[in-house]
Amino acid sequence: MVYYLLVLGGEHRLGTLLVSVPFYPLRYLAFPSVKGQEWYQDDAVAQAYDDKRFSDGGKLIDRREKDAVLDAILPVADKRILEIACGTGRFTVLLADHGADVVGLDISAAMLQQGRRRARDADLEQTLDFLRGDAGRLPFPDDHFDTVVAMRFFHLASDPEAFLAEMRRVTTDQIVFDTFNRFSARSIYNWALPMGSRLYSKSEVCELLAKTDLTLEHVEDDFLAPYGLYRSIPNELATPIRRLDTALGGHPVTDHFASVSYWDTRL
Numbered sequence: 001m002v003y004y005l006l007v008l009g010g011e012h013r014l015g016t017l018l019v020s021v022p023f024y025p026l027r028y029l030a031f032p033s034v035k036g037q038e039w040y041q042d043d044a045v046a047q048a049y050d051d052k053r054f055s056d057g058g059k060l061i062d063r064r065e066k067d068a069v070l071d072a073i074l075p076v077a078d079k080r081i082l083e084i085a086c087g088t089g090r091f092t093v094l095l096a097d098h099g100a101d102v103v104g105l106d107i108s109a110a111m112l113q114q115g116r117r118r119a120r121d122a123d124l125e126q127t128l129d130f131l132r133g134d135a136g137r138l139p140f141p142d143d144h145f146d147t148v149v150a151m152r153f154f155h156l157a158s159d160p161e162a163f164l165a166e167m168r169r170v171t172t173d174q175i176v177f178d179t180f181n182r183f184s185a186r187s188i189y190n191w192a193l194p195m196g197s198r199l200y201s202k203s204e205v206c207e208l209l210a211k212t213d214l215t216l217e218h219v220e221d222d223f224l225a226p227y228g229l230y231r232s233i234p235n236e237l238a239t240p241i242r243r244l245d246t247a248l249g250g251h252p253v254t255d256h257f258a259s260v261s262y263w264d265t266r267l
């Protein structure tokens with residue numbers, strides 16, 4: 001029960017958790033149609049996005065996700081990269097900083113505004129582009145990019161096959177993305193997340209790759225303890241949990257229950 005409360009705290013600071021948790025199912029029932037695309041249009045959601053997810057123990061998640069992307073695509077100097085659902089520009093700015101020629105696309109003006117601020121703060125606004133658009137209808141010609149990155153997007157995707165096919169159309173070489181896994185601790189609280197969140201089995205993703213004619217180069221599974229737990233607790237507590245998590249992971253049996261998979265695919 002304590003664990004359940006902690007992970008639900010991913011959307012809420014621990015201080016307000018005990019008050020808000022009982023109302024979660026009510027909110028979900030009241031707004032069943034509020035899904036990812038709409039949820040992130042809200043200014044307040046966009047402003048709180050980074051702080052809620054990537055402060056405290058969430059810093060470990062931020063670092064892990066960035067490592068997953070960089071491991072898959074470095075070196076990026078002069079590569080043309082499209083970041084789908086770039087949100088507040090965590091990866092867009094990182095990739096521009098590594099010398100990539102990068103475009104960040106997102107459907108939410110509010111999230112893009114945060115991204116532009118981040119680029120300005122990093123003094124990189126001249127070297128990257130942010131664009132408002134729908135991942136289902138990308139405003140680019142065929143084969144326009146070398147690489148497409150789409151992190152934390154597929155759990156929001158209503159038609160993953162169509163989205164993946166559209167990403168494939170605009171790239172010549174590589175698509176890197178992550179998925180949240182069905183047989184994981186995330187499933188305990190996933191149903192209650194207000195933006196809606198789809199979980200995948202590994203075989204389902206492999207089928208998607210086959211249907212869109214993509215080849216799996218590499219996949220890594222991680223986080224037996226789900227993101228929601230890490231981002232609810234202070235870094236000092238998250239660090240030993242992460243150490244244990246890492247020690248237990250990396251085996252076929254434990255990987256089966258990992259919360260996240262990082263996929264590196266090729267055309």
Ligand SMILES: C[S@@+](CC[C@H](N)C(=O)[O-])C[C@H]1O[C@@H](n2cnc3c(N)ncnc32)[C@H](O)[C@@H]1O
Nearest residue numbers: 037040085086087106107108111134135151152
């Ligand atoms: C969980 S956030 C992830 C942001 C960023 N990739 C990150 O990892 O921090 C999901 C993002 O997907 C965007 N999004 C949802 N549906 C979209 C669509 N159809 N086309 C483009 N962006 C979309 C949302 O606006 C939001 O910014």
